[in-house]
Amino acid sequence: MYKVGIDLGGTKIEGICLDEKSQIVERKRVPTNQQEGYGSILNSISVLVSDITKNISDYSIGICTPGAISKKTGMIKNSNTQCLIGMPLKGDLEKILGKKITMENDANCFAMAEATMGAAAGYSVVFGVIMGTGVGGGIIVDGKIHRGRTNIAGEWGHHTLHQNGNKCYCGKLGCVETYISGPALEKRWFEITGKKEPLTTIVQNLDGTAGKMWKKEFLDNFGVGLANVIDILDPDAIVLGGGISNIDFLYIDGRDSVYHKVFSDLVDTPILKNKLGDSAGVFGAALL
Missing domain, CATH: 3.30.420.40 (ATPase, nucleotide binding domain)
Known part of the structure; x- marks a missing residue:
C-alpha cells in the first residue's frame, strides 16, 4: 500500500x-x-x-x-x-x-520523523521542537508518540515564560511562543530598532548594540524555555525544527544558555539540528 x-x-x-x-x-x-x-x-x-x-x-x-x-x-x-x-x-x-x-x-509528526529517520535516530526519548510561525513540541518514547492524557504533551510553546508578559492568541500572557516564534522575534526587532525586517536579515546584523540586545533576549528566553523542558522530561536528545532551527548560533550559544539553566550538575543533552528540513x-x- x-x-x-x-x-x-x-x-x-x-x-x-x-x-x-x-x-x-x-x-x-x-x-x-x-x-x-x-x-x-x-x-x-x-x-x-x-x-x-x-x-x-x-x-x-x-x-x-x-x-x-x-x-x-x-x-x-x-x-x-x-x-x-x-x-x-x-x-x-x-x-x-x-x-x-x-x-x-x-x-x-516532526518528532516521529526525526526520531525514526532523521537526526535523533537511535535515541530512546526524543523531544522534537518546532520553532517557526509558532512554537510546539512532540515527545517520542521508544519509537512511539507520547500524546498525554488530553493530547497536549510537549506543548512547551504555551508554558508561561514571563508572568504578565506578552499577550498570546491562546488567551494567556507570557507564553514561550510570544517571545521566540518567528513573528515574535521580528516584532521585538521592530520594537528595538524601528525596522520591519525578516528574521533572515536580522540574524545577519547583530554586531551593533541593538543586535546584541536582541540576541541576548532571544538566547535567555530560549534557554529558560528548553531548560524547563529538560528539567521535566530529561530527554535523550532534543531536535530543533522549523525556520528558526536554521539559526546557527542556537547550537552553540543557545545550547550553552540552556545548559546554564538546567537543574543538574551534569548537563549533556544533545541539541541537534534536524536532518529532514521543513x-x-x-x-x-x-x-x-
Missing part, C-alpha cells in the same frame, strides 16, 4: 506519496492561504491529495496539523492557524476524501 502524508502548515501545505519501500513517488506544495478561511484549506488539501494520487488507488492518508484534536469534542484545539480552532477537520476531510485518515499534531512533518504524517 502506498502512503500519503499531508503537512498542513501555517504558510504551506505539502503532500507526499511514498511507495512500499518509502521511496517518493509524488510530491507537491501549495500555499495555505489561511486568510481565505477554513473552507479554502479543506479544498486545497482535497486537490493536493487528488494530484499526488492520480496514478494510484490503494493508499493510506496521514495528516499533520497545527494544534490537536480535542478528546472531549473531536474538534481542533490549540492551533496557531486560528481558522481551524473548533472545527471538525478530521471528520470533514474524511467526508471529502472518502477515506479514513490518521491525524496528528505537526510537532508530533519536510520532516510530511514524512512523519506518511509514517502514521
Whole structure:
C-alpha cells in the first residue's frame, strides 16, 4: 500500500506519496492561504491529495496539523492557524476524501520523523521542537508518540515564560511562543530598532548594540524555555525544527544558555539540528 502524508502548515501545505519501500513517488506544495478561511484549506488539501494520487488507488492518508484534536469534542484545539480552532477537520476531510485518515499534531509528526529517520535516530526519548510561525513540541518514547492524557504533551510553546508578559492568541500572557516564534522575534526587532525586517536579515546584523540586545533576549528566553523542558522530561536528545532551527548560533550559544539553566550538575543533552528540513512533518504524517 502506498502512503500519503499531508503537512498542513501555517504558510504551506505539502503532500507526499511514498511507495512500499518509502521511496517518493509524488510530491507537491501549495500555499495555505489561511486568510481565505477554513473552507479554502479543506479544498486545497482535497486537490493536493487528488494530484499526488492520480496514478494510484490503494493508499493510506496521514495528516499533520497545527494544534490537536480535542478528546472531549473531536474538534481542533490549540492551533496557531486560528481558522481551524473548533472545527471538525478530521471528520470533514474524511467526508471529502472518502477515506479514513490518521491525524496528528505537526510537532508530533516532526518528532516521529526525526526520531525514526532523521537526526535523533537511535535515541530512546526524543523531544522534537518546532520553532517557526509558532512554537510546539512532540515527545517520542521508544519509537512511539507520547500524546498525554488530553493530547497536549510537549506543548512547551504555551508554558508561561514571563508572568504578565506578552499577550498570546491562546488567551494567556507570557507564553514561550510570544517571545521566540518567528513573528515574535521580528516584532521585538521592530520594537528595538524601528525596522520591519525578516528574521533572515536580522540574524545577519547583530554586531551593533541593538543586535546584541536582541540576541541576548532571544538566547535567555530560549534557554529558560528548553531548560524547563529538560528539567521535566530529561530527554535523550532534543531536535530543533522549523525556520528558526536554521539559526546557527542556537547550537552553540543557545545550547550553552540552556545548559546554564538546567537543574543538574551534569548537563549533556544533545541539541541537534534536524536532518529532514521543513519536510520532516510530511514524512512523519506518511509514517502514521
